[in-house]
Amino acid sequence: SAVISQKPSRDICQRGTSLTIQCQVDSQVTMMFWYRQQPGQSLTLIATANQGSEATYESGFVIDKFPISRPNLTFSTLTVSNMSPEDSSIYLCSADRDVGTDTQYFGPGTRLTVL
């Protein structure tokens, strides 16, 4: 299975600031995804990080708020911009590590608290 790392693992941020979360996969992958999981809720897809082109955002999520980079096949970043307390959540990246399957593996998540 994939080894996917994220950093930071957690952060406490002030309202109005931005935080960039990094996701590193131990091998080249086609697809990388960013999810949010709010307390007591399931995972909600924010966007698909496409290598070499703009990310594809889900309804309710916009590039200005959640800019995403995917400079190569092993790395992606998600920025949470102009944060408010409602952005407090766990942010998870995932990747389709197994060639020929659609199984996704997850990074350990970034726990964000916005004051």
Place this chain on the structure above:
Amino acid sequence: RKEVEQDPGPFNVPEGATVAFNCTYSNSASQSFFWYRQDCRKEPKLLMSVYSSGNEDGRFTAQLNRASQYISLLIRDSKLSDSATYLCVVNPRAGNTPLVFGKGTRLSVIA
């Protein structure tokens, strides 16, 4: 109708019990199905894929009923370490596309 629906539980069962979770999905064209396990404050981890013929992995058995759009997970001889949230997950399209997650079913196995 939500894309993937699960009973949130919690299911509180004694050690050694057999417990079953059910899940329904709304998109009849869905291609792949999975059960993930999520421990408290951890990321989801793949428990097993679900195949049309049903599949078993030790104490865990998964079944898929495409006609009823229904997925199940059976855990036999529950262990304390099985306590977690079990997420029903569906890939609505072919290939590497975003997965759709149910809200999860919480299981507590009690000594």
